[in-house]
Amino acid sequence: MANVQMRGLQALLRWSWLFLSLYLISGCGGHKPQLNYNMTELVINEGEALEITCISVGDFKFHYPISDYYNKQIVVSDHTISEDEMKQSKTFRRPSTVVGDTGWYGCVDINKKMTDMTHKEYDDPTASWIYIYITSNTSAFVQSVWTSLNGFGCLGYQVIIPCRTTSPNFQVILKKNNKELRLGERITFDSKVGFVLKNSSRMDRGDYTCEVHQDSLSHKMEITFHSFHHCMGKLVIKKDDANPVTAGSTLKIKCAVTIKIENPYKYSWTTPQNSNSRTILVPVQEKINQFTDSITSTFILHNVTYDDEGNYSCQVKSSFGENKSANIYVYVYDPSNPxxxxxxxxxxxxxxxxxxxxxxxxxxxxxxxxxxxxxxxxxxxxxxxxxxxxxxxxxxxxxxxxxxxxxxxxxxxxxxxxxxxxxxxxxxxxxx
Structure with a gap:
């Protein structure tokens, strides 16, 4: 009898903790999903288990590394996702991690469209993120070291040489045609991305190698970069309804752009005034073909006033350095004054x-x-x-x-x- 009471008390305490956590999340962070890790980066050893728990008052999903679009020989381990009885908490588990598991992990609002390269923001109100490194005694790079990869870039903006490392502490050497390239204002390195070459030109085309000679590791990765993309198409902005906007009505504006899948992006809006009745929906991402997505952001303003008349601008910024904007002037009419x-x-x-x-x-x-x-x-x-x-x-x-x-x-x-x-x-x- 005592054991039954004890188990009942433990269950009550467990559910009370969950309710308290959800209450705190709802009161302090809105519907933002919360990870059990209170950090932005984590480093674990290959072969160790990885377990991530997410709690949210709304529907959410996990985002985690998978075999990527271009079959770059990234091998990931098996995983499971379990859900609690109240469907307010989920746990993601990898029993035995491998280096290919290195990457972004997060719990994301169920309606948010994500790809491996979608821009990650720690202050995103619809997601919580952590970057996890899986270190290894045998591999310095996330990709298989014998695989030749393709770089990608946007002419006039940036080139990405995607040699991501399994540890934030590796010192990586970049060479082009066997000549070492020095880091500086134009060439930078991020272990989560690889090398970034800014202000790109056609002179950046060629064969690259990424090398690590550190901690008894000596690894080399070959990268080929021969073609630029038009990474971002024309930005199109328009009202969703052709009818005039009147005081008291609802205004809906859509802003759409085509963008390369490898090109993380961020939308922002500028409006005549801030309003509590405004809503910016999570951008909708739709596949056009193997390499290109269409991204649409929607701005909604309820109970329009005359002060809301003016210029509405949407901006898209990519991690390649591209910035594009589009504007529309919205008139607010008096229904009694034709x-x-x-x-x-x-x-x-x-x-x-x-x-x-x-x-x-x-x-x-x-x-x-x-x-x-x-x-x-x-x-x-x-x-x-x-x-x-x-x-x-x-x-x-x-x-x-x-x-x-x-x-x-x-x-x-x-x-x-x-x-x-x-x-x-x-x-x-x-x-x-």
């Missing part, structure tokens, strides 16, 4: 025969107007081989291709909503 405002910076166009001309009109209106372009002959213009019409957030553009003398005259943009119709005239003069 209007139309048409403006342009250039109403009079003079072009030579055979060239192309673009008429650009800025359209600010509420409610959203119906737009149409009228040509010199008084007929409505439709998109065709000779004409292209584009409608953007607060702009309408008419392009006329291969202009001729008979295209001369007045082109008119007509905008119509509940207050009536307004027009904006453009004049085209064509010379032979």
């Amino acid at each position: 209007f139309i405002n048409l403006t342009t910076n250039d109403q009079n166009k003079i072009h030579i025969n055979g060239s192309s001309v673009a008429f650009v009109a800025h359209v600010i209106a509420y409610p959203k107007p119906i737009l149409r372009w009228i040509g010199p002959n008084g007929q409505q213009i439709e998109s065709s081989y000779d004409y292209q019409i584009y409608y953007e957030e607060s702009m309408s553009i008419l392009e006329v291709h291969n202009v001729r003398k008979l295209d001369e005259g007045i082109y008119t943009l007509c905008a119509k909503n509940i207050i009536g119709e307004k027009i904006l005239n453009f004049t085209l003069k064509v010379y032979a």
Whole structure:
């Protein structure tokens, strides 16, 4: 009877500890998952067991090293993941570690899309991270030392020579064509990444070796780098809804970019003002092909006010040094005050025969107007081989291709909503 009571007391204390931990996490850190290690790095010996426990009030998953995308001969050990009865705690175990287990470990919000190279932030509110080194008496590098690897880089930014080490204490020598390259402002080394060559150029192409001669170890790894990538595509920002934004409504803006899988990234947003009603969703990562992902970040603002009108900017920064940004100006309209405002910076166009001309009109209106372009002959213009019409957030553009003398005259943009119709005239003069 006493044994049964003791086991019951132990179970009660165990669950009380779990409830207290969850309460502290919820009260102090929101829904950020918590690891049992209160450190950012850990070093253990090959063959030792690794056990990581994560506690969270929300659904989460483990992130851990696996055989990577490019089959770089990284061998990882077997693992198991167990869950407690209340599904608030999970434990990740590797019974016998190998050097290939070296890398990032974390517990991550279930909705966060991750790859091996996704940017890791210790202050990420949706994840907790630790980097674990598995040291060995026989291997200085995480990859198999006999394997020739490929480097990767972005022209004009950075090149990565991916010779990651099994210990943060190894001194690694980098050689190109058997000539040692010195560390400095342009060439740096990070045991979690490898060598980083900044301000890259086509002169950086070639064959490299990483060497360690230390602690009775003498290992060499061959790296080949022959081609640059366009690592980040054009950044595209747009409102998720084409309807005008009014006071009290919800604003949703999406920012998307294509990015190389090897290229860790970080999104950030700049807005007219900070607001407690704003939400930035975890970026959604979708595979385009074996080498490229599409990344979309979504900004949501509830209960919009007139002070929220202004410029919204999203920025993407990669660990290769690339920085790109895109902007959109958001107008906030008064639902009780309909209007139309048409403006342009250039109403009079003079072009030579055979060239192309673009008429650009800025359209600010509420409610959203119906737009149409009228040509010199008084007929409505439709998109065709000779004409292209584009409608953007607060702009309408008419392009006329291969202009001729008979295209001369007045082109008119007509905008119509509940207050009536307004027009904006453009004049085209064509010379032979």
